[in-house]
Amino acid sequence: MTTDLPVFPAPQPGALFISNGTAEDLIGAAIAARLRGQVRLTCAPLVGSGAPYARAGVRRIGRTLPLPSGGFPLGSVSNLAADLKAGLIRGSLGQWRDAARGARDAQVVVVVGDAYALMVGTLAAQRGRARLVHVQPLLSAQYLDGLSLRGTLAELNALGANRPMEYELALARRADAVFVRDAATARHYARRGVPATFAGSFAMDVLPAPEGPLPLDGRPVLALLPGSREDHRESLPLMLRAAAHLPGWQALVAWSHGWDDLTLPGGWTFQQHLDGQGEVTDGTVRVQVLRGAFGAVAHAAQVAIGTAGTANEQLAGLGVPVVAFPTRGPQFTEGFARRQGRLLGRALTVVPAEVQAVARAVERVTRPEALARAALDGMTRIGPAGALPRVAARILELAADSSH
Helix, strand or coil, rough: CCCCCCCCCCCEEEEEEEECHHHHHHHHHHHHHEEEEEEEEEEHHHHHHHCCHHHCCCCCCCCCEECCCCCCCCCCHHHHHHHCCCCCHHHHHHHHHHHHHHHHHEEEEEEEEHHHHHHHHHHHHHCCCCEEEEEEECCCCCHHHCCCHHHHHHHHHHHHCCCCCHHHHHHHCCCCCEEECCCHHHHHCCCCCCCCCECCCHHHHCCCCCCCCCCCCCEEEEEEECCCCHHHHHHHCCCHHHHHHHCEEEEEEEECHHHHHHHCCCCCCCEEECCEEEEEECCCCCEEEEEEHHHHHHHEEEEEEECCCCHHHHHHHHCCCECCCCCCCCCCCCCHHHHHHHHHHHHECCCCHHHHHHHHHHHHHHHHHHHHHHHHHHHHHHHHHHHHHHHHHHHHHHHHHHHH
8 A cells, every 4th residue: 555645846946136236226126026936036135225126026134224325335435434424334244144144045146236245145155055146237347448547546446346356356256157237348357267248238128118108398308317316416406407508408307216305406496296296497497307207208318417327327328318417426426427438438428517518518419420429339338138038047047956
């Protein structure tokens, strides 16, 4: 007599996502969404609340670490001082321990971010005996284009952001898969013994489709992109004043903050519409302020004024010229603007933080010859979408291998 024993399905393999920034969270969440139902998903965002993971239904582990710099402690001395005062060191050590504990239940640790995130992910993968995938959306060999010795010395605080440091390369060599943001960077890594893959642009992969119709009035669209960092408090008023000098353009603000965070120039007022959107005006010029409509604004724009990181790159990748100006931070400082200019080439025009200079630059970059040059550089340097399906497929392969 035989007794059939119950057969229980094998538990799903797990993947832990570690990321350290707004754009990095977006990319990690987009990859995780492609794995839903096939892999148990957890995340350990190292900067901020990790809202994109929450929207994707990914369970968060560990503590949050809100930083005044928004994740740019080395952007300036004041950024570092503020973050240290906010508990940067103690909070970071706690996050390392959280990530190591989370990796015990994962077959794959997926790092989306820079060398620091890779260090945290490497330690966690070692503790959990998990496979390691590094998605590096920040570094680009194009940051080195035309960078002189003097320029390097002027940007010592961004040295590890301009080029992969030796310790990052050493960690990357131990990863099971490394994905980088462009072909030039893949070649740069390969010459240093890291078999990195360029599979497409992460920035373009996470660019939203148009969310819905826009309140357009027939004029060409000028996108105002104050960004997701606190730079918006300084940059949005200047953008609005510049837009007032460009009556032939319809300015639309892609807004990612709460209404209470709007900082307006003197004499401007805000009115919230019934549809949840808003409008600001100086009594003559009216500018729509749109939340949850970045994709629609990006796809409608003919030119942009931006003090953003990924958003500026996404507009350039669409062939849209971007005019930028430096702020006092935390993100879009003079050094950051120079670096993004080397990345985007003629797709980005950096001018002084002066209303007339910004307005004149918009008129200049939208002349036919300049527009064509900007579009060529932007689309060539950023590249097409397509990376995330290949990253997700590689994670599944490693998870399956580890669970056998």
